Each structure stands twice: as structure tokens, then as C-alpha cells.
Amino acid sequence: MPDTLNTNDQSDGLADQRAGSGIVVLSASMQLLHMNRQASELAKKINAAEHGGTAAKSAHGVLPAALTELCGEIIKALHVRTEAKDWEQFEVKRVTGDPNQPVLLRGFGLPDRGGIQHARLVVTMEELGRKQNLNTEHARERFQLTNREQAVVEHLAKGWTNKEIANALQITEQTVKEHIKHIMRKTNATTRTGILVQIFNS
Template sequence: MAQNAVHSQEPADNLADQRAGAGIVVLSSSMQLLHMNRQAAELSKLINMAENGGAPAKSAQGVLPAALTELCTEVLKALQVRTEAKDWEQFEVKRIAGNPNQPVLLRGFGLPDRGGIQHARLVVTLEELGRRQQLNTDQAKERFQLTNREQSVVENLAKGWTNKEIANALKITEQTVKEHIKHIMRKTNSTTRTGVLVQVFRS
């Protein structure tokens, strides 16, 4: 009887694994790693490989990707100014990292402490964008009033494609792609291609 109970649990565990949520990393203000869930470790590995040109990181396993440590440095700077918990309610530091075909959205938050910055904590969530890409480009289309063509350009930007590749795929000129990107940047209030993606994939 007890054995059956064990077996009936397995599918639920497998389902939980498939529905992996965001990766979560918690660091001290001195950048000491305090917590990292399994999803964060997996996504960090992917980012490390992208940063190392596809090779696994040579250094010790579990080393934080450069993109993540840079993000934490920005969060630390913000913690100097945003010293109250309420200062972080509407604020986060974001960047996109990893392989353009499997981009990962990093979102950094500070958890200030009344005892001063040395007691503060940094929290970073890591999330694969590809999984929510369709949903988000539809939402972005509405939110930023993008045309169908602009939405197609954004979807291809998310794949890390060059203007030339986008032009070929959409059967338009590179100049037209540049014009679309310019309009998308204006509508999303961004100044870079990465900035556009951060806006589009914001939850």
C-alpha cells in the first residue's frame, strides 16, 4: 500500500519539474552566494556557456555568470540610494543574457536592511524568455500599439537575428527593418535592441 503512495507521487514530481518556475539567486551585499535554486543553477550554466562561446565554464562549477554579477553590481549601487523596502516596490534592474536563441531575463532587486548596506540582500530571478515569447509579443503588441509587421520584427529580434536575417525572413529590405526597429524603440521608449526585448518581455 505504501509503495502505491510513493508511485502516485512521482507523476506530480515530474510535472513540477516540467513546470520549472523562475530561477532564484540570493546574495549578501558582499556578493556571497546564500541561496540558488536548481532552476537558477541550470540557467546560469546556459548563460555561462553563451558567455564562453559555447564551452562550459572552465572555472569551478556553479560560478555566477558575468551578466549576473554585473546586474548585482547595479543593484548594489541602487541600494546606496534606495535604503527603504518601499523604494524597491516599483523598481528592479533588468537585463537579458545568454544565447539569443534561448535568452534569459535577469531581474535584480535589493532587500535593504535597517542595519545598513552590509546586512542588505540581493535577489535575482532568472527566467527563460522563449517559453513565454508568444504570449508576450501578443501582449506587447497591444501595450505598445505595435503593427503586425513590428511584432514580427520583435519576435525575430528575440531570436538574436541580424537586420539582414530579419529582412530575408520577412522579405523586406534591411533599410525597412531599421525603420521598423526605430519605430519599435520609440514606442517602447528604448534606445537599444536589448532594451526593446526587456520592455517586451516584462511581465
């Protein structure tokens, strides 16, 4: 990955043309440097979901909390991963927004030899809702999930708690936890969000 980010008009135009992907570039001090049209639209949707469905409550142009938290994780990682090559295989992911049409955030750091204050954060945003049903079926085959595990994943994608999943499937919360442990092992994930990232990427 290059040390510097080319933000001339041509690359901005290409970024805008990427079907469905929002692109946000920030400085390490969280100053917004670039946000394409798609990212702006997705940020509005995430803000609406974070504020109970009413976008009016969230100030215009304010970055969603999920996005700023993700950037906080990238900044922490930039203190450790100080070379561009350290970021070639590393990214911070989060699924957020409306559970019926979630948004996958993928964050990368672009270190700078001049120090962290010159580093850049790049976040891509992609809507996942359209392929959600297709993916749980595909993921079931890919990760060898049982029918019950697939049902748990589908409820996780809606943002449900263990208790809500247990009630829906008429099993105990402990059983839900066991299913989630098995799913984590099969998908090589360490968190509930990690499971969703794997499923949506499958």
C-alpha cells in the same frame, strides 16, 4: 518589501517549488547566500551561452557575467535607494543567455538600516524561450506594432545586431534604427533590452 530576508528551510522549499523561477540571494559584497536548484540550472545554461555553447569552459559554480553585471547595477542603486520602500516599484532587468531560449533576470535590492554592507541582493531568473512566439504576436496587438516592427523585435530577441537585422529584412541599418526608435516609444522602453523585457512580459 521587508527589510530582512527570511531564509529558513520552509521559505527555501517554497522558493524551489516556484515553477520555472530561479532565485539567487547575495550579500552586497557579492557573496552567494542562497541559490535554488532552478537558478543553478539556468546559471549553467547562461554560462554555456556566454562561453560559446561549451559549459565545460566555465568553472563549476561560477555566476554568469550577466548576473554579476546586474548585481553591480543593484549595488550602485542601493547607494541611492537606501529605504526598503524605494525598492517596491524598482527592479533591474536584463535578458541574457541563448537567444533561442533567453533568460529574464530581475534584480531587487533589500536595503538594511545597518548600511550597505548588510544589504541583500535578490535576483529571480526565468526562462522565456517557451513563450517567445506567442508573445511577439500578443505584443504586436498590445503595443500596436506594424508587421515590420514585429519582425525587428523577433530578430532583436535572437540577439542580432542592427546590421544583421537590416540584411535579413533587406532594409538599411538606418531604417532598422528608426524601427527600434518607434518600438521603444510604443513599449515605453529606453534600450533594446528594455524592449525585450516589455515584449516578454506582455
